[in-house]
Amino acid sequence: MVNYVATIISKTPILEEQRQALRDLLAKLDLSVSGNKKLSDRSEDFFFNLPESMGLEALRTEVNRLCNEKIIDIAVQPNDRYRRGKQLAVFDMDSTLIQQEVIDMIAAYADVEDQVSSITSLAMNGLIDFNESLRRRASLLEGVPSTVFESLKSQIRLTPGAYELCKILKKEGYKLAVLSGGFIPLANWIKEKLGLDYAFANQLQVSEDGTALTGKVLGDIVNAERKAQLLKHIADMGNIELGASMAVGDGANDLKMMHTAGYGIAFNAKPIVQEKAPARLNAASLQDVLYILGYTLDEQKALLEN
Numbered sequence: 001m002v003n004y005v006a007t008i009i010s011k012t013p014i015l016e017e018q019r020q021a022l023r024d025l026l027a028k029l030d031l032s033v034s035g036n037k038k039l040s041d042r043s044e045d046f047f048f049n050l051p052e053s054m055g056l057e058a059l060r061t062e063v064n065r066l067c068n069e070k071i072i073d074i075a076v077q078p079n080d081r082y083r084r085g086k087q088l089a090v091f092d093m094d095s096t097l098i099q100q101e102v103i104d105m106i107a108a109y110a111d112v113e114d115q116v117s118s119i120t121s122l123a124m125n126g127l128i129d130f131n132e133s134l135r136r137r138a139s140l141l142e143g144v145p146s147t148v149f150e151s152l153k154s155q156i157r158l159t160p161g162a163y164e165l166c167k168i169l170k171k172e173g174y175k176l177a178v179l180s181g182g183f184i185p186l187a188n189w190i191k192e193k194l195g196l197d198y199a200f201a202n203q204l205q206v207s208e209d210g211t212a213l214t215g216k217v218l219g220d221i222v223n224a225e226r227k228a229q230l231l232k233h234i235a236d237m238g239n240i241e242l243g244a245s246m247a248v249g250d251g252a253n254d255l256k257m258m259h260t261a262g263y264g265i266a267f268n269a270k271p272i273v274q275e276k277a278p279a280r281l282n283a284a285s286l287q288d289v290l291y292i293l294g295y296t297l298d299e300q301k302a303l304l305e306n
Contacts, residue, residue: 001049001050001051001052002049002050002051002052002078003034003047003048003049003050003078003079003080004047004048004049004050004076004077004078004079005045005046005047005048005076005077005078005079005083005294006022006026006045006046006048006063006074006075006076007039007043007044007045007046007074007075007076007077007291007292007294008022008043008044008046008072008073008074009042009043009072009073009074009075009281009283009288009291009292010042010043010071010072010073011042011282011283011284012042013041013042014041014042014043014044014072017070018070018072019036019044019046021066021069021070022046022066022074023046025062025063025066026046026048029054029059029062031048031049031050031054032048032049033046033047033048034047034048034049035047038296039291039294039295039296039297040291040296040297042288042291043288043291043297045294047079056076059076060076060278063076064274064275064280067280073279073280073281073282073283075265075279075280075281075292076279077263077278077279077292082243082244082262082263083293083294084293084294084295085244086174086244086245086246086262086263086293087173087174087175087238087240087244087245088174088175088176088177088231088234088235088238088240088244088245088246089169089174089175089176089177089245089246089247089248090176090177090178090179090227090230090231090234090245090246090247090248090257090261091176091177091178091179091247091248091249092178092179092180092181092227092248092249092250092251092254093178093179093180093182093186093187093190093201094180094181094182095250095251095268096159096248096249096250096254096267096286097158097159097162097178097190097194097286098156098157098158098159098162098190099156099157099158099159100155100156100157101120101182102152102156102182102183102186103116103120103137103138103141103182103183104116104117104120105152105155105156106141106144106148106152107137107140107141109144109148109151109152110140110141110143110144112140112141115140116137116140116141119133119136119137120133120137123251123252123253125252125270125272130181130221130223130224130252130253131221131223134181134202134217134221134223135217138204138213138215138216138217139215139216140215141204141213141215142212142213142214142215143212143213143215144212144213145211145212145213146206146207146210146211146212146213148213149183149185149186149189152186153186153189156186158190158193158194159285159286160284160285160286160287161283161284161285161286161287161288161289162194162286163193163194164285164286164287164300164304165286165287165289165290166194166195166196167195167303167304168287168290168295168300168303168304170195171303171306172303175197175198175234175238175240176194176195176196176197176198177196177197177198177199177200177230177231177234178190178191178194178196178198178199178200178201179200179201179222179226179227179230179231179257180199180200180201180202180222181201181202181221181222181223181227181251181253182201182202183201183202183203183204184199184200184201184202184203186201187199187200187201188201198234200222200226200230201222202217202218202219202221202222203217203218203219204216204217204218205217205218223253224252224253224254224255224256224257225256227247227253227254227256227257228256228257228259228260230257231245231247231257231260231261232260241262242260242261242262243262244262245261245262245263246261246262246263246264246265246289246293247260247261247263247264247265248264248265248267248286248289249264249266249267249269249273250266250267250268250269250270250273251269251270251273252270252272252273254266254269254273255273255276255277258277258278259278263278263279263292264277264278264279265277265278265279265280265281265289265292266279266280266281267281267283267286267289268281268282268283279292287300
């Protein structure tokens with residue numbers, strides 16, 4: 001038997017019927033709740049033992065069905081030393097650390113928004129190859145002034161809770177990275193704004209005179225495989241066990257890094273990503289990730305104040 005924890009996270013105070021629905025589901029699967037812990041009025045831990053013979057994926061499928069019925073999120077994970085003992089967190093950038101998709105913003109600037117947006121949608125839902133989709137989208141940006149990234153900074157909005165989450169994780173000794181299928185000028189900017197340790201993203205070629213984008217992508221594309229490789233690379237550099245890492249993203253190209261990490265969280269993700277990710281979180285604030293890590297709201301407030 002392995003000790004597990006199921007964490008309910010709700011956008012509003014948890015209702016007793018939602019708690020009972022989780023208890024009933026575990027009871028139906030012959031899993032008895034050994035205890036619970038209130039993290040806030042919107043989040044609560046329920047502890048149970050899971051037989052090694054029972055597949056975790058089957059349990060997650062049942063849990064996701066319950067989440068859809070009760071309009072809550074429930075993250076299931078081993079209640080082990082890694083839950084509060086992680087040392088590395090990696091994040092996607094677009095629609096995760098920030099609220100926008102940068103390539104769509106550049107496309108709007110270049111008046112090719114509809115063409116680029118349709119390709120982005122197909123890629124994020126895993127319906128076309130990411131490398132090809134990036135090249136096709138980038139080709140539509142040929143001739144855009146190279147100052148576009150500087151121009152967009154004033155329009156970019158951090159996801160609510162991103163700053164607070166990163167501040168707390170840094171205080172707790174984490175190494176933090178952004179691994180983005182977007183572009184390095186803005187990934188580096190976000191790195192500085194949030195105090196991250198690493199930033200990896202794609203590089204768009206600039207014309208010889210430095211004035212415009214050529215529509216070409218330079219170097220290795222940061223796709224799903226590359227994100228997983230970079231996660232391992234950062235962990236190796238810091239002598240960090242993969243079990244002590246966490247990955248957060250929203251797109252299909254984030255799934256490999258989610259499954260490579262010790263724990264993966266799909267944040268406000270596309271339906272297919274929520275279905276396949278180790279955990280899902282549909283929240284107004286990225287700070288709610290801390291409930292999944294076992295931090296009470298009081299602990300979060302204390303870490304932000306100190």
